Amino acid sequence: MAAEKLYAGTDVGSSWTKVVLLNPAKSLVGYCLKKSGTDFSATARRCLEASLEMADARSEDIACSFSTGYGRKNVDYADDTRTEIGCHAKGCFHYFPSAMTIIDIGGQDNKIVKLDGSGQRTSFKMNRKCAAGTGAFLEEMATRLDLSLDEMDRLARQSTEMVKLGSFCTVFSATEVLENIRQGRKVADIVKGVYFSMIRRVLEMDSLTETVVMTGGVVAHNPYMVTMTEELVGRKIMVPEHPQLTGAIGAALYAMNSTGLGMNED
Amino acid sequence: MTEEKIVERKPIKATKEMGRIMTAYYFQLNDAARTHSQKIAWCTSVGPAEILRSLGFLVYFPENHGAMLGASRMATDTIPEANAIGYSPDICSYLTADVGAYLKGVTPLSKAYKGIESVPKPDVLVYNTNQCRDVQDWFAWYAREFKAPLVGIETHRGVGDVSDAHVESIAKQMEAIVSPLEEVAGRKFDLEELKRVLALSRECSELWKQVLDTASHTPSPLTFYDGAIHMGPAVVLRGTQQAVDYYRLLLAELNERIANNVAAVEGERHRLYWEGMPIWGRLSAHAKMFAALSTCVLASTYCNSWIFTAFDPDDPFTSMARAYTELFIVRSDESKERYIKQMIDFFKADGVIYHDAKTCPNNSNCRYGMPQRMERLTGLPSLILHGDLNDLRLISDEQTRTNVEAFVEQLEENKT
Ligand code: SF4
Numbered sequence: 101m102a103a104e105k106l107y108a109g110t111d112v113g114s115s116w117t118k119v120v121l122l123n124p125a126k127s128l129v130g131y132c133l134k135k136s137g138t139d140f141s142a143t144a145r146r147c148l149e150a151s152l153e154m155a156d157a158r159s160e161d162i163a164c165s166f167s168t169g170y171g172r173k174n175v176d177y178a179d180d181t182r183t184e185i186g187c188h189a190k191g192c193f194h195y196f197p198s199a200m201t202i203i204d205i206g207g208q209d210n211k212i213v214k215l216d217g218s219g220q221r222t223s224f225k226m227n228r229k230c231a232a233g234t235g236a237f238l239e240e241m242a243t244r245l246d247l248s249l250d251e252m253d254r255l256a257r258q259s260t261e262m263v264k265l266g267s268f269c270t271v272f273s274a275t276e277v278l279e280n281i282r283q284g285r286k287v288a289d290i291v292k293g294v295y296f297s298m299i300r301r302v303l304e305m306d307s308l309t310e311t312v313v314m315t316g317g318v319v320a321h322n323p324y325m326v327t328m329t330e331e332l333v334g335r336k337i338m339v340p341e342h343p344q345l346t347g348a349i350g351a352a353l354y355a356m357n358s359t360g361l362g363m364n365e366d
Numbered sequence: 367m368t369e370e371k372i373v374e375r376k377p378i379k380a381t382k383e384m385g386r387i388m389t390a391y392y393f394q395l396n397d398a399a400r401t402h403s404q405k406i407a408w409c410t411s412v413g414p415a416e417i418l419r420s421l422g423f424l425v426y427f428p429e430n431h432g433a434m435l436g437a438s439r440m441a442t443d444t445i446p447e448a449n450a451i452g453y454s455p456d457i458c459s460y461l462t463a464d465v466g467a468y469l470k471g472v473t474p475l476s477k478a479y480k481g482i483e484s485v486p487k488p489d490v491l492v493y494n495t496n497q498c499r500d501v502q503d504w505f506a507w508y509a510r511e512f513k514a515p516l517v518g519i520e521t522h523r524g525v526g527d528v529s530d531a532h533v534e535s536i537a538k539q540m541e542a543i544v545s546p547l548e549e550v551a552g553r554k555f556d557l558e559e560l561k562r563v564l565a566l567s568r569e570c571s572e573l574w575k576q577v578l579d580t581a582s583h584t585p586s587p588l589t590f591y592d593g594a595i596h597m598g599p600a601v602v603l604r605g606t607q608q609a610v611d612y613y614r615l616l617l618a619e620l621n622e623r624i625a626n627n628v629a630a631v632e633g634e635r636h637r638l639y640w641e642g643m644p645i646w647g648r649l650s651a652h653a654k655m656f657a658a659l660s661t662c663v664l665a666s667t668y669c670n671s672w673i674f675t676a677f678d679p680d681d682p683f684t685s686m687a688r689a690y691t692e693l694f695i696v697r698s699d700e701s702k703e704r705y706i707k708q709m710i711d712f713f714k715a716d717g718v719i720y721h722d723a724k725t726c727p728n729n730s731n732c733r734y735g736m737p738q739r740m741e742r743l744t745g746l747p748s749l750i751l752h753g754d755l756n757d758l759r760l761i762s763d764e765q766t767r768t769n770v771e772a773f774v775e776q777l778e779e780n781k782t
Binding site: 170182183184185186209220221222223224225226 | 750768
């Protein structure tokens with residue numbers, strides 16, 4: 101049984117809910133991810149229970165707990181909330197303590213967050229109302245191509261002649277995909293085109309300065325997208341160990357800081 | 367569960383008096399339209415209303431009606447009516463909401479003022495393109511509908527320094543509309559009367575400026591959201607004694623707040639400047655959201671657009687031409703930057719929020735790199751909110767909230 105105090109971070113995203121537990125040394129001792137579903141509170145609780153089990157701990161061991169993400173206000177056990185922008189920043193700076201540009205690709209939105217050398221946020225941008233460049237776009241395209249999301253990364257790597265998708269709009273892009281299917285283009289080439297289009301949508305949101313870090317569920321499940329982005333921008337991109345958990349880790353770090361622990365160390 | 371704090375900004379007592387004069391204004395228009403006792407002119411909000419008043423017209427402002435459609439959230443239902451007759455969802459949503467409401471036979475005036483069933487029919491429509499081209503198309507639609515004469519002033523756009531040549535050409539256009547207006551008014555133009563009206567407009571403008579300037583005090587006694595509501599008389603009643611009297615009353619109340627150190631937003635921690643159109647359908651929701659974050663959005667270019675310091679009753683046409691050309695919206699980006707910088711300094715703002723209003727490119731000043739240039743110039747952070755003045759279909763409340771909370775979080779963290 102864990103005797104040490106734990107710090108919980110819960111990130112209720114539009115698609116996935118993530119819970120992490122950190123020990124005072126900021127090590128990840130438990131975590132869990134589940135589809136957010138329609139009852140955010142219940143999903144978050146289930147994730148918390150699973151994380152506690154993984155850490156071999158009890159809920160009494162949690163000294164403080166913060167929530168973030170789209171459903172952050174629905175987490176009934178959280179002591180406080182922070183935005184996902186703040187939490188991704190905090191989580192990334194924990195792994196890469198330097199000035200950076202963070203690219204987070206989530207289920208419903210993308211963010212570009214900039215930090216200075218001390219981890220202070222200097223600016224951030226979220227995508228506009230449209231789904232282009234988000235996980236939702238990828239899901240829509242997978243449906244069009246009759247593929248499961250897991251197959252896409254492998255297929256994209258096999259592409260020899262990527263197709264170009266020009267449109268901003270998800271619906272128009274879907275039409276372009278259909279057009280390419282009709283022309284008999286290889287599925288692998290279309291998938292790579294879909295990835296490329298997503299990357300372009302994200303990159304046009306802001307300039308990339310300093311260290312570039314990519315996070316989010318889309319990056320976790322489609323690592324080839326990072327390789328493609330590296331090729332496109334001509335520089336190395338850092339990815340934290342658990343790219344989908346960065347927001348939850350940031351929330352746990354905020355929780356830890358609120359108790360006076362771990363400040364000025366990140 | 368983390369409870370959402372509901373915080374109201376401090377209510378302004380003078381609001382009641384404003385309600386009274388605005389009610390009187392709309393009933394006067396309504397009666398005149400029914401009994402034909404006085405001629406009615408429709409005018410753009412930063413158009414030459416003074417000339418119209420001096421000729422005895424009652425002046426109605428469709429943009430004010432557009433804002434009411436937005437604030438009452440009727441706009442989202444009326445806009446599609448105008449879209450269906452060929453007015454794109456991408457153009458001014460004051461225009462589409464207003465024309466759509468007319469086509470649907472509805473008006474927020476009936477809800478606000480029992481007994482008023484429709485907008486007052488115009489005898490003439492007068493536009494000024496100093497703000498945008500949309501007003502010209504908007505007024506042209508009604509001119510065709512009501513078979514009423516349409517006159518207008520076509521202004522320079524993107525003006526850097528306002529030159530004598532600019533002013534002269536606009537003054538000439540203003541003089542040229544007098545004769546067709548005399549014809550509709552059925553009376554002769556009287557220069558002395560114009561001077562009298564302009565003096566009142568000038569006084570209103572000075573008082574309105576003093577009202578807005580109170581927000582430079584820390585803590586601010588006023589928010590942008592109060593300004594957006596209390597600017598009503600400066601728009602529709604400038605050039606009348608009622609507007610002057612009203613702003614004296616409001617100013618006294620705000621000065622009293624300053625004397626007693628009363629904040630509009632209790633526990634004010636952050637001070638923000640708003641650049642762009644209001645989001646009318648979310649005015650009160652946003653006021654609450656910022657207040658709950660101990661943040662006062664305290665000043666804006668928008669509310670300050672009804673300050674006409676150049677008005678000079680001794681030289682009415684030239685000074686009106688100058689005032690209506692010196693306006694922020696008419697100017698080049700360099701002039702706009704200088705202006706915003708001055709405002710940020712004067713109001714001691716900690717950051718800027720730019721509203722990128724989908725249907726109003728004319729008053730969305732974040733599409734040509736302005737926020738980035740201003741950040742470099744001032745060192746202050748900024749946030750762009752994507753939304754619209756009237757069309758709620760273009761707004762994601764969740765994204766707005768996350769953006770605003772993250773911005774305030776950033777200000778807070780950088781402060782400590
Ligand atoms: S300035 Fe914008 S909101 Fe005002 S009338 Fe023109 S387009 Fe509409």
